[in-house]
Amino acid sequence: MASYAYEARNRSGERFTGKIKAASLREAAHQIRAKGLWVANLRELEPASLPPAEASSKSSFLTISSQPSRLEVVLFCRQLAVMLSAGLPVHEALKALCQPDGSGAYQQMLSRLLTDVIQGKSLHEALQGVPKVFSTRIVSMVKAGEAAGSLDVMFLRLADFLEKSFAAREKLKSVLLYPLILGVTTLLALLGITVFILPTFAAMLSDFRAELPLPTKLLLDFSALIQQDGMVVLLCMGLLVLASVAAWHQPVIRCVLDAWRLRIPLYGRLLCYAEWQMLLGTLSVLLANGICLHEALKLLPEATNNHYLRAVVSSACSAVERGTSLWDAWHRCEAFPEVLGEMVRAGEKSGELEGMLEKGAGLCGVIAENESARLQSLAEPAAIFIVGGLVFFFALSVLLPLLGMMEALS
Structure with missing residues (x-):
């Protein structure tokens, strides 16, 4: 069993940190959710991939040549809402969305968000790093969801609103x-x-x-x-x-x-x-x-x-x-x-x-x-x-x- 360090919040928005042992990241996330906490960050104490030095280097040289489309932003919110509702921590959900051989503006944006979250930033801070993609409204709602410990609910609401707006x-x-x-x-x-x-x-x-x-x-x-x-x-x-x-x-x-x-x-x-x-x-x-x-x-x-x-x-x-x-x-x-x-x-x-x-x-x-x-x-x-x-x-x-x-x- 591996050891994991986690950061979580309860329904009152209080922040908790600690360590937990589990057979996998998914099992660790379920254990934390069983305590009535929402997982904000969860990482293995000795990660096998993406060390801090490499993450910092990737972040410093990462540039987004073009912007993801509005439809891709809607798709991102919907996919993230589903994964967070299933109990996955934020960085694990972002990792699942990233394609190893993916290219293009959307995959570059996901890689940048994943790097920022692994380095310790909250999700709303990572979204602020791409202001031309995520509006102030989206960032503020994600921030409110993090404070309330209900980021999955907030992303579901946001995805519904963006889908209706895009269709109209x-x-x-x-x-x-x-x-x-x-x-x-x-x-x-x-x-x-x-x-x-x-x-x-x-x-x-x-x-x-x-x-x-x-x-x-x-x-x-x-x-x-x-x-x-x-x-x-x-x-x-x-x-x-x-x-x-x-x-x-x-x-x-x-x-x-x-x-x-x-x-x-x-x-x-x-x-x-x-x-x-x-x-x-x-x-x-x-x-x-x-x-x-x-x-x-x-x-x-x-x-x-x-x-x-x-x-x-x-x-x-x-x-x-x-x-x-x-x-x-x-x-x-x-x-x-x-x-x-x-x-x-x-x-x-x-x-x-x-x-x-x-x-x-x-x-x-x-x-x-x-x-x-x-x-x-x-x-x-x-x-x-x-x-x-x-x-x-x-x-x-x-x-x-x-x-x-x-x-x-x-």
Whole structure:
């Protein structure tokens, strides 16, 4: 039997370290799990492979030439969730995912994560080493799962959310593909006609000295602007894009913009319920694993990408520390749905807050899925309507003066 050193946590998040003897890593992990502990790290005292010097060398020279795809990130979360649920420690699960002869960005990322975990880093610290792959939301949820001793549950929730988000995004891309191709083709045609054909058309109209309709005037003015000050227009558009990007990274402006996004018809409702699904679900897991409410709220803000909701959660944490109930802290927020407020209130009164939060997260998931389907069904007709409106405007701009000229000549 071999000796293993382990690091584990209980449901209250307390950290335990020690040594254990077992016939294999899997048996050692099961023994630790039988004590009611979650395995954070487990290694053989005299490992036969991947010594520290070699691991350090591999880590120092490891570079990721390209980034794993979004689908591979979803697959990683699902596979890791299954392995952690089976009782495997983190580094053993990562080792199982690594292919000995594997190559490519995904396998390089797995090798890097495995090396960092074996060197003693926690999983969320290892994920922080590849920020372009794992968002702040993912890292924060993994950190919360480690603190609660329920990393397997957190990865299951994360995998479900990422799979639904990926499927909705791919379906929306498919729905918008035809209108996008039609719109790009129409814009290119309009631009070519505006630059090369309209100047001749304008000279012909000026010879007849006829009164031009408003659509034709607008189109001719646009043509003149593009021909005379095209570079200035492009420069202004570039500066506007740069200013928008800079403003987006300012916390105060980002908070205001994120609050405004939640008020957009259809999209705002979808975004709101999707974010509250993650927030309530994460808070439920933390509370169910023995973390007190105000400590759980401190871990919660990074579980959402919406800066406005982060501020709401942070202010709720301060209010709860002063003795305010969670319902009192949240129900005045415009972005907190009233139905969820009633569920939180009932949970606090009955002493089953974590259960009601879990049910609230499920309700948010159903509503978000329905809103996503509704948005996807409206996206294609709306895009086609916009493209059709552009074509109609251009046809009207050309046909109206021609009809006027024919009427004057007759």
